[in-house]
Amino acid sequence: MLQLKKIHHIAIICSDYPVSKAFYTEVLGLTLQQEVYREERQSYKADLALHGNYVIELFSFPNVPARLSFPEAAGLRHLAFAVESVAAAHEELMKAGVEVQEIRTDEHTGKRFFFFSDPDGLPLEIYEE
Incomplete structure (x- = not known):
């Protein structure tokens, strides 16, 4: 059996990077550990931490499709x-x-x-x- 230790991180793709970055850092209080812009992908990637523990990767990509949340769909x-x-x-x-x-x-x-x-x-x- 696979010997998992813990969940390492959760990856979230957002449609408006500045808005989502502000929400997760200013509203929820996660801290920005690292932020990079990947020119070849036209994508930001932010590593966010909760009490010093890396928990969320926040990504932006151009023209991301919407994901159904309601009604509840299969997936997360x-x-x-x-x-x-x-x-x-x-x-x-x-x-x-x-x-x-x-x-x-x-x-x-x-x-x-x-x-x-x-x-x-x-x-x-x-x-x-």
Whole structure:
């Protein structure tokens, strides 16, 4: 059996690089570790970290096709971030102008969570730790 250690990173392709970069760094608070522009691909690549741990590669490419998010399509369903206070995260995102769903409770774990979307409609979740 393959001996996986952990998830190394998640790659996200965005349609508007400056908007998505600002969302992930200024709204969600990830830090920019490295940013490169690849001239031959007309593409930016940003390495983003959460508490010093590299977690997301943010890419731009010219003329990317839209991906269905709603109704739910096959593939990655959502990306979830753990927080101590779901209510505080909910309030903070609303103050930043992000449209958020209502806080719900997971019927199996009793933990609170809610969903919202990144600038391209990628479903994101905040989940109580």
